[in-house]
Amino acid sequence: AIFLHSVILASTLKGFQPDMVAGHSLGEFSALVANGALSFEEGLSLVFKRAMAMQKACELQSSTMAAIIGLEDSQVEKVCEEIDEIVVAANYNSPGQIVISGSIPGIDAAVERLTALGAKRALKLPVGGAFHSPLMEPARAELEEAIRAAKIGTPVCPVYQNVNALPNSDPESIKTNLVAQLTAPVRWTQSVKQMLADGATSFTEVGPGKVLQGLIKKVDRNIPTESA
Structure with missing residues (x-):
């Protein structure tokens, strides 16, 4: 959609x-x-x-994503690398806003560690898979x-x-x-x-x-x- x-919107723009x-x-x-x-x-x-x-x-393995707000990209990347599960940075959306993606245990562990590290928000997203991972x-x-x-x-x-x-x-x-x-x-x-x-x-x-x-x-x- x-x-x-x-x-369709692009096709209707005059002089696009x-x-x-x-x-x-x-x-x-x-x-x-x-x-x-x-x-x-x-x-x-x-x-x-x-x-x-x-x-x-997505149906092959349960997985998910989480939004992390308020930390440097390097901090998020380091935590992901330290977790003994598949969990990676998936979306670099804006400075201080990054989405991580991976297995459910990996995301749970990352959310816990990133919250302790000082993330303003570390929330699992209502998605059915670990996209861009x-x-x-x-x-x-x-x-x-x-x-x-x-x-x-x-x-x-x-x-x-x-x-x-x-x-x-x-x-x-x-x-x-x-x-x-x-x-x-x-x-x-x-x-x-x-x-x-x-x-x-x-x-x-x-x-x-x-x-x-x-x-x-x-x-x-x-x-x-x-x-x-």
Whole structure:
């Protein structure tokens, strides 16, 4: 539904000519349709296959995620590394806001330790899986063939991809990063910082709500943002 909303909204905008695009997790597929690299039909097919593959992976092992607010990224990463379970940083949403992902025992242990370390909030999220973690490896393996076979062309502007927060206009490299995204963290904070460093002067959120605008403002409160 979010993919459909974002893509349809982008298609109705008059004079929509972004200089660069980025999307958070699933939103990366919407961004690739918006910049012309991916057709709507191809994007919809990949999003459906991605959802099915991730659901299967979730059913293989009980897992979850938790939001951690008020600590440095390095503090969260260190705690995750020290736990003898699968638990990793999954979403770098904004400075001081990170989501971790992993096995239920691993997340429980991390929440306890991060709370003791001084996190303002350390809350388990109502999700059914450890997205953007090694536990999504079955989904990554299943989706890779579909992504490799997809028709992805040269975009009209670069996409800043989640896995490395760098601009990309090469179709094969875009595919590689889409595959890697299933088990790698969403580097949203780093992406916004890189876009600003590369000359972004304003951001337009094309989709439901204003969540991304809020995250961008936490990176740079003076940068103009708007909803499409």
